[in-house]
Every structure is written in C-alpha cells, then in structure tokens.
Amino acid sequence: MEMRPIGRSGIQASGLALGCWAIGGGEWWGDNDDRMSVETIHRALELGINWVDTARVYGFGHSEEVVGRALKEIPRDRIIISTKCGIQWYDKNGEPHFTKEGHEVRRDLSPKAIRRDLELSLKTMGTDYVDVYYTHWQCRTYGLVPVAETMGELMRMKEEGKIRAIGASNVDLRILKDYTEAGQLDVIQEKLSILDRRPEAELLPFCEANGITLQTYSPIEQGLLAGKAPDDYVPAKGEVREGKAWWRPGNIRIANEMLAGWKDLTEKYGCSLANLCVKWNSMLSPSVNVLCGARKLSQIEDTARSLDIPLSREDFLRMKADADRAIARQVP
Numbered sequence: 662m663e664m665r666p667i668g669r670s671g672i673q674a675s676g677l678a679l680g681c682w683a684i685g686g687g688e689w690w691g692d693n694d695d696r697m698s699v700e701t702i703h704r705a706l707e708l709g710i711n712w713v714d715t716a717r718v719y720g721f722g723h724s725e726e727v728v729g730r731a732l733k734e735i736p737r738d739r740i741i742i743s744t745k746c747g748i749q750w751y752d753k754n755g756e757p758h759f760t761k762e763g764h765e766v767r768r769d770l771s772p773k774a775i776r777r778d779l780e781l782s783l784k785t786m787g788t789d790y791v792d793v794y795y796t797h798w799q800c801r802t803y804g805l806v807p808v809a810e811t812m813g814e815l816m817r818m819k820e821e822g823k824i825r826a827i828g829a830s831n832v833d834l835r836i837l838k839d840y841t842e843a844g845q846l847d848v849i850q851e852k853l854s855i856l857d858r859r860p861e862a863e864l865l866p867f868c869e870a871n872g873i874t875l876q877t878y879s880p881i882e883q884g885l886l887a888g889k890a891p892d893d894y895v896p897a898k899g900e901v902r903e904g905k906a907w908w909r910p911g912n913i914r915i916a917n918e919m920l921a922g923w924k925d926l927t928e929k930y931g932c933s934l935a936n937l938c939v940k941w942n943s944m945l946s947p948s949v950n951v952l953c954g955a956r957k958l959s960q961i962e963d964t965a966r967s968l969d970i971p972l973s974r975e976d977f978l979r980m981k982a983d984a985d986r987a988i989a990r991q992v993p
C-alpha cells in the first residue's frame with residue numbers, strides 16, 4: 662500500500678483511507694451487522710489501510726461506537742483515527758444544519774462546543790487521543806465563530822496531546838486561508854469524484870503549495886461509480902443518496918453509459934470500476950488521500966486493491982475526458 666504524509670504533521674498514512682459513515686447505519690445507510698463492520702475495519706488494516714475516518718454525527722454516535730469496538734482488539738498505535746466536531750444535536754446553540762431521525766442538528770464551532778465534542782468522541786471510542794481532528798462543516802454565516810477562535814481551541818487540544826493533527830472539512834478558499842493563518846492545518850476533507858471535481862480549481866493548488874493534504878470523500882459517488890445502480894434506481898426517502906445530483910433520474914444512466922465505456926480498462930487492468938475511480942483520484946496529485954467507504958469484507962477487499970492498479974497517464978486522461986462529456990450532459 663502506498664503511504665503518503667498527512668500534511669506536515671509527521672504522520673504517514675496509507676494513501677487510501679476507510680470511511681465509516683455507512684457503518685453508522687440509521688436512516689442514511691440502513692442498519693448494519695456491527696460485527697461485520699468491526700471485521701471490515703480489521704480487514705482494512707490487514708490489507709494495509711491504516712487510516713479510519715468517522716465523525717461524531719455518523720449514526721448519531723453509532724459509527725464511533727463501532728470504531729471503538731474495533732479499536733479494543735488492536736494496538737492503538739497501529740491505526741490512525743480521524744473524527745469530526747462542530748455538528749451537534751444536544752442544545753440550541755449554533756446554526757441549523759438539518760433535521761434527522763428526530764434530531765435537530767446544528768453547526769457549532771465554538772471552543773466550548775468542540776471541546777465537548779472531543780470529550781464525547783474520546784469516551785465513545787475508548788481512546789485518549791485522536792490522530793486527526795476535523796471541523797466537520799464550517800459556519801454558514803462567515804465569521805459567526807471566527808476561525809481563529811476555533812483554531813485556538815484545536816491547538817490547545819494538540820498541546821494537551823488529545824489530538825495529533827488538525828483538519829477542516831467542507832471549506833472554501835477564504836476559510837482555508839483563515840485556518841492556515843491561524844495555525845498549522847494539515848489536511849482538508851472535501852467531496853471529489855471523477856464526476857464532481859470542484860476542489861480541483863482552487864483548493865488543490867492551495868494545498869499543494871502549502872503542504873496540506875486533500876482527503877477526497879465519496880470518490881465512488883456512494884456506490885454509483887462501482888456500476889451497481891440500475892438506470893431507474895430511485896433512492897428511498899431519507900437515504901443518503903436522496904437528492905444527490907448524480908443519483909437523480911437521468912443522471913444514473915449517463916454515469917452508467919460512461920462506466921460501460923471502460924469495460925476494456927477493467928479487463929486490461931484486471932480490476933473493478935471502483936478500483937479505476939479510486940486510483941484516478943489518487944493520481945490527481947501526491948497531495949491527495951482517497952477516502953472510500955465500506956462496510957462489508959467484499960467491498961474493502963475489492964477497494965484495497967485500487968492503488969496498486971498501474972493506471973497509465975493516457976488512460977487517466979481518457980477517463981477524465983469521458984467524465985467531462987458526462988458532466989456536460991448532467992441533468993440539473
């Protein structure tokens with residue numbers, strides 16, 4: 662497994678990380694066999710994936726509980742854990758984010774809130790530190806909580822040894838610059854798939870120039886780019902794919918047509934469509950770390966092979982051109 666540094670933190674991580682949102686289950690993903698989820702995390706480690714990502718809000722704490730169960734059976738220093746703060750459903754502070762499963766979820770990046778989040782995460786996972794601590798979503802109202810205040814608290818957590826590296830997620834360039842001016846930011850986590858490449862224009866060049874890792878989430882568009890959705894699939898109410906641009910009527914077919922055109926590539930490299938798309942992400946830049954979700958052994962065993970695919974530069978560019986044509990046809 663190819664290793665890449667996490668920013669300037671000194672931490673080396675596998676270039677592919679395991680996402681544990683689906684492991685949280687609930688309305689977004691449907692409930693899981695938790696023992697299978699624990700086995701999936703352990704299998705990921707055996708296959709060389711040493712970075713596992715979760716968040717306080719995934720399954721309203723359930724994802725962290727399952728990660729905690731997996732942690733009990735392995736030496737703590739074998740695994741890099743990232744989790745996220747600033748999304749809360751405990752009080753009325755902060756800005757409304759969404760309502761789910763009866764919880765009014767709010768964004769709150771105040772020092773007090775993120776400190777409470779960290780203590781809850783540590784307790785839930787049964788550990789005394791997290792390796793990477795992300796702010797999950799940024800203030801809707803710019804400056805409502807100044808980034809310098811949030812960052813000040815994160816830096817205190819780092820001095821205390823409770824977190825090893827600071828990350829931010831779902832940022833724009835202005836917010837990213839605010840973080841870097843306030844302290845050492847090592848990583849950002851942003852949505853990026855071959856069909857949705859927004860961070861490529863501004864965020865990626867900034868990361869490259871400033872020694873920051875760009876961890877890309879939903880690289881296979883929540884399973885779509887594994888080629889598993891029928892053209893007429895309609896996401897159930899409340900499920901994670903509901904309302905997502907590429908899962909709308911018409912767009913699944915456009916994506917499937919693009920994927921059908923890569924049959925010769927899956928044959929040439931002896932790999933899956935998911936492997937092609939994950940590898941494509943990692944080839945964007947040495948600053949990229951690819952974060953792909955899995956909750957079954959079969960998924961992680963397939964996905965873990967991705968970075969070993971010797972995808973040529975020519976095929977990388979051909980995939981990009983095919984994706985550009987699909988993006989141009991996307992139904993709004």
Ligand SMILES: NC(=O)c1ccc[n+]([C@@H]2O[C@H](COP(=O)([O-])OP(=O)(O)OC[C@H]3O[C@@H](n4cnc5c(N)ncnc54)[C@H](OP(=O)(O)O)[C@@H]3O)[C@@H](O)[C@H]2O)c1
Nearest residue numbers: 680681682683878879880881882883884887953954960963
């Ligand atoms: N910071 C943020 O705001 C944010 C937002 C979204 C995600 N994330 C993080 O990024 C991670 C990954 O993103 P994601 O889970 O949204 O999307 P993703 O990685 O594109 O898709 C993961 C899903 O695809 C399916 N899958 C995975 N491997 C497969 C394979 N080899 N073959 C066929 N299907 C496969 C599984 O769905 P099924 O089990 O349903 O088949 C899996 O749960 C999350 O787990 C989370 O840690 C962060």
